[in-house]
Amino acid sequence: MIRELKSGLTLFQAVQRIRRERQIGNLRKSQDRGVSALLAAAAVESHERVLDLGMAGRTAGLGLNAAGIHFVGSDLREVRCCEKTIRRMALDNACAWLEVSPAVLTGPCFDVVLFAPARWEAKARVFELIDAAFGKLAIHGRFLLAGRRNAGVESYRRRLKAVFGRVETTLSKSGFRVYRSSRSAAETGAHPVDAAHVFDVDDIPGGPYTFEASSGVFSSRGLDPGTRILIETLDVKSGDRVLDLGCGYGAIGIAAARRALEVQLLDTNLLAVRCARRNIARNGVANARVALSDGFEAAPGRTFDLILCNAPTHEGAETARQFVQGAARHLKSKGRFAVVAMRPGLYLRQMKRVFGAVDQLESRQGYTVLFARDAKSAVTAA
């Protein structure tokens, strides 16, 4: 405190600064080894602008003493979480952008890019982000990338080399790697990767369909078997108002729309929402709408005859609870809820708790379709 007061700050400013530094310290402590290694290798200076492409859904750079830290993410929840931290820590040098690519950012180029792709991220999506960030990097700017050997980091190193012409290893420890490249005036980047896929599906009900899916969207190279099984199992009635929860590029909602009265598609990922919107138009479906939404939030007060979901089981119990309890609140009386999952246990437990009886409509190729109707009223009201 004395140090702060001696440096000319008012008492209020000194308290604010100490509180902020403590919060930054806590944030750093809570970040894993990977972030610390990435930040140490970046050696960001206070006059520099940082582009933060995230660390498995979390920001890597918040709290850095930099001129600006711009976090870019396509998942609504990640960006909100980042905004919340910025507000809580009263950071005036940081901001979060909900965008599918840093290419759309305007303003001066960045001096540093930080990126630690999530383990489950599609390779072509990571390549696409590396390419886009290269285009936003100042000459002599540096790109730091971290990851695990068993999570594709070697292929990312090769992409850095193809884009920047060179790459150095700044950390190689117990399967963990940090790579660094810097931009010279001579490099013009690499050939763009093919990050969007278009495929026809004509052997599911209501077909034929043509779908477009960007890398980074679930099952972007073709119809997922679980998606197919749910579509084939569906009993959609012509008067149904349907919700496709976690719609991805939109296959389930669009297939339902060919038989239903109307369909609402929701997803938390902006990439997915944009693909679904294009696919609705591409397949000439006039009775479907798509919105960006964490769970059911973009459908407040609305109820549906049928709620469909290819479950994001890797997200764990919290999302399962959010989806199942939300479904109970958003179903009409006698409304139906169908979920397909590879490991259905998580959803089965939640559905039994909320709906009582749960049927297994189908089980093949490792996927199970769970079905329930009429939530128990006590839970519905909760």
Ligand SMILES: C[S@@+](CC[C@H](N)C(=O)[O-])C[C@H]1O[C@@H](n2cnc3c(N)ncnc32)[C@H](O)[C@@H]1O
């Ligand atoms: C297994 S994928 C299924 C995608 C699509 N329905 C299909 O079958 O191809 C699960 C989807 O749920 C979305 N998702 C995950 N959590 C969500 C949430 N809280 N709210 C809305 N969507 C979510 C993901 O972005 C992803 O697109």
